[in-house]
Amino acid sequence: MSVSEQDHTVINGVDVDAFQAALEAVGSQPAAKHAPKASRVRWMNGLQFKAMVRNHTFIVDEPAHLTGEDTSPNSVEYVLGAYGACLATGFVMNATKQGIKIRNLEVALESTQNNVFTFLGLNPSTDGHPGFEEIIAKLFVQADADEATLHKIWEHTITTSPVHNILTRIATIKPEVDIIP
Amino acid sequence: MTGNGLPLYPVTVVGSWPRPAYLLEALRKRQAGQLTFEEFNAVADRAVLEAVRYQEDAGVDIVSDGEQRRDNFYSFVVEKLEGVKLMSLADIMDVVEDKASFDKILRQADAPAFAIHNTTAVGKISPKRPLALDEYQFLRKHTRKPIKIPLPGPYLLARSMWVKGISDSVYPTQESLAVDLVEILRNELIALRDAGCEFVQFDEPVLTDVVFNAGVKERTFMCASMSASSGDPTKELLFATRLINSITEGVDGVKTGIHVCRGNWSRKDEVLLKGSYAPLVPTLMGMAIDQLVLEYATPRAGELAAFEHYPQKKEIGLGVANPRSDEVETTDFVVGKVKEALQYFAPGQIYLNPDCGFGTFAERPMNPAEIAAKKLRVIAEAAQQLRKSVN
Numbered sequence: 001m002s003v004s005e006q007d008h009t010v011i012n013g014v015d016v017d018a019f020q021a022a023l024e025a026v027g028s029q030p031a032a033k034h035a036p037k038a039s040r041v042r043w044m045n046g047l048q049f050k051a052m053v054r055n056h057t058f059i060v061d062e063p064a065h066l067t068g069e070d071t072s073p074n075s076v077e078y079v080l081g082a083y084g085a086c087l088a089t090g091f092v093m094n095a096t097k098q099g100i101k102i103r104n105l106e107v108a109l110e111s112t113q114n115n116v117f118t119f120l121g122l123n124p125s126t127d128g129h130p131g132f133e134e135i136i137a138k139l140f141v142q143a144d145a146d147e148a149t150l151h152k153i154w155e156h157t158i159t160t161s162p163v164h165n166i167l168t169r170i171a172t173i174k175p176e177v178d179i180i181p
Numbered sequence: 182m183t184g185n186g187l188p189l190y191p192v193t194v195v196g197s198w199p200r201p202a203y204l205l206e207a208l209r210k211r212q213a214g215q216l217t218f219e220e221f222n223a224v225a226d227r228a229v230l231e232a233v234r235y236q237e238d239a240g241v242d243i244v245s246d247g248e249q250r251r252d253n254f255y256s257f258v259v260e261k262l263e264g265v266k267l268m269s270l271a272d273i274m275d276v277v278e279d280k281a282s283f284d285k286i287l288r289q290a291d292a293p294a295f296a297i298h299n300t301t302a303v304g305k306i307s308p309k310r311p312l313a314l315d316e317y318q319f320l321r322k323h324t325r326k327p328i329k330i331p332l333p334g335p336y337l338l339a340r341s342m343w344v345k346g347i348s349d350s351v352y353p354t355q356e357s358l359a360v361d362l363v364e365i366l367r368n369e370l371i372a373l374r375d376a377g378c379e380f381v382q383f384d385e386p387v388l389t390d391v392v393f394n395a396g397v398k399e400r401t402f403m404c405a406s407m408s409a410s411s412g413d414p415t416k417e418l419l420f421a422t423r424l425i426n427s428i429t430e431g432v433d434g435v436k437t438g439i440h441v442c443r444g445n446w447s448r449k450d451e452v453l454l455k456g457s458y459a460p461l462v463p464t465l466m467g468m469a470i471d472q473l474v475l476e477y478a479t480p481r482a483g484e485l486a487a488f489e490h491y492p493q494k495k496e497i498g499l500g501v502a503n504p505r506s507d508e509v510e511t512t513d514f515v516v517g518k519v520k521e522a523l524q525y526f527a528p529g530q531i532y533l534n535p536d537c538g539f540g541t542f543a544e545r546p547m548n549p550a551e552i553a554a555k556k557l558r559v560i561a562e563a564a565q566q567l568r569k570s571v572n
Contacts, residue, residue, distance in 0.1 A: 040284055042271055042294060055280045180296050181544075 011096045019096070048072075076113070079163075080135070084109045086163035087137055094153045095143060103142040111135045132167065185379075187327065189571060190519065190533055190564040191242040192557070193498065195440055195474060196331035196382065197254060197538030198232040198247025199546035199553060208252060208543055218260060218310075225250045226319065233324050235554045240561025243327045243380055243532075246320045253542045254384055255333035255341070256300045261312050262365070264304035264351070265342065270294040273301065277346035300341060302348040306361050312369045317378050327379035331538075332369065334385035334439065335362045335428060336421035341387075359424055367428040374435035382438040382474055382498075383425060389443050391417045392460040418464040426469045438472035438498060439465065442537045443481060457483025466491050474498030476536030477518060478510065488525040497526050500536035501563070502556040505547040509555045515563035528571065533560050 009016045026032050041051045047062040048069055060075055062068025073081065084107040095102055115128030139154055158164055200208070207224040210216045216224075232247030251257035259267045270287060271294035274280045287294055313330045320328055339359040343352060352358040366383075373381055391414050411417060429437050441461065458465075458475060465473050476482045477500045488497075499522050501515045515533065522531050539553040540546040548556075 038284065038288070040287070040294065050275075052274060052280050052284065055278060057275075057280070178291070178293075180293065 014096045083163045086161045090157035101144045106140045108138045192561045193243035193534045195538045197540040199540045199550045200543045204228040239557035245329045261310045264306035266303045267298045268301045270297045302342040329380040331382045334383040335424035363427045380436040384440045429469045438474045439470045440474040442476045459487040472496035476500035478503045478536045496530040498532045502535040504539045512563040
């Protein structure tokens with residue numbers, strides 16, 4: 001749905017002018033390219049944790065079959081959901097930039113892990129790792145554009161997706177410990 | 182000898198003294214609810230007497246009880262006031278909207294939310310016990326020296342205790358909370374005066390935060406006080422002055438002081454503030470306070486010339502020993518500082534003390550008692566030297 005309200009053009013619910021201005025503002029600060037982020041995760045009880053990011057909080061839990069309360073997704077499920085949301089965000093953003101109206105969109109994901117038993121301590125050998133083995137990410141979309149255009153947007157979305165790059169590249173992790181007396 | 186019976190250049194302390202191990206164990210038990218207030222204080226009695234003996238043996242003229250009964254210089258009010266709760270930042274962040282500013286404080290302090298606590302107004306505040314009168318009365322029975330009692334300042338308490346999302350159910354604004362705080366602190370000052378206390382010092386370290394973090398509205402970490410500000414230094418300094426004056430004006434017969442430091446709760450200089458007192462001096466001069474207890478033992482405090490436009494207007498509690506360093510100052514160093522101060526203060530206006538307490542936080546003393554005592558001894562020796570030169 002494209003709506004013009006006074007001087008604003010809104011496509012897919014996005015104020016295109018405001019969005020473009022926001023991108024230009026970010027682009028004018030070279031240091032912004034590193035996009036620093038912070039999160040604080042606190043143990044609540046059992047296998048339940050509270051994650052805080054800016055002024056938001058979300059709970060991380062384990063499913064009942066692993067003795068969690070199952071009030072919320074577990075960490076790996078959040079990553080899967082984040083990947084899907086990131087792909088969806090990228091597709092909507094890229095389509096909107098081209099003025100393409102989207103009528104419906106979903107990303108369905110499935111994953112397998114290499115060997116989650118190594119995390120659970122069920123396999124004391126070093127056989128494998130608990131990370132993702134394979135992720136299938138399938139886009140369902142109804143939009144006012146031809147198939148070739150939509151495929152091109154999807155391919156561009158994948159290669160430029162931050163979470164896709166998180167999953168496929170190797171970050172430098174720096175763990176630290178502070179024992180509080 | 183001065184008119185009040187004290188020698189020239191009286192030697193005193195800022196307040197806190199390192200806690201012995203047995204006292205820390207008792208404090209932890211108290212905090213875990215395993216000791217009553219009375220049981221804890223019975224243990225603290227012994228630590229107070231030890232702290233006072235260190236001071237007397239070092240030659241201190243005006244002693245304190247070393248704040249041995251307090252976990253830190255301001256959060257002890259939780260034990261003394263109704264309507265106040267010591268909340269972990271974890272608990273606070275669960276409730277407030279502005280979680281990000283508390284997270285920023287934690288990153289500044291490099292600490293987890295569960296380990297940092299804030300004294301928070303959760304209801305109408307009122308006295309449960311005296312703030313410090315009982316501390317004074319105990320010490321009075323065990324020393325003939327004049328006694329200094331430190332109290333948290335009203336501005337410090339108002340800024341740290343008022344938390345939006347928690348306190349505003351009872352106190353719509355920080356200012357409304359301050360009204361009750363002023364009444365409590367003024368009554369305490371009068372009670373201490375009436376009991377014979379010679380010197381009451383109000384601790385307001387957050388004033389340096391006002392001038393050195395000007396414009397910052399979000400909470401900052403200053404001496405573990407999670408203080409939120411309007412971000413307007415002029416407004417904040419006027420507010421702080423109004424609060425202090427509401428407490429002290431018209432209360433004669435007791436010396437009053439205000440202690441303003443840049444934070445002496447860590448040995449890491451990079452987490453502490455630094456800068457001259459010059460931006461604060463006009464405000465301090467407008468306060469109805471006899472003595473300014475300031476730190477001048479390290480370069481980060483700037484120059485005493487900050488007082489050149491206000492000669493001999495108030496007394497100074499001249500900081501001449503760094504509580505956070507291993508090195509013990511020399512008498513020459515202390516004498517040199519006094520000679521510098523004499524350019525701006527009359528001899529009878531100069532008191533000598535360390536820059537700050539030696540144990541702002543019970544669990545994190547800046548020095549062991551033996552080093553602290555050596556530093557006090559040097560100050561006392563320097564004072565003797567100066568008195569001899571006058572005679």
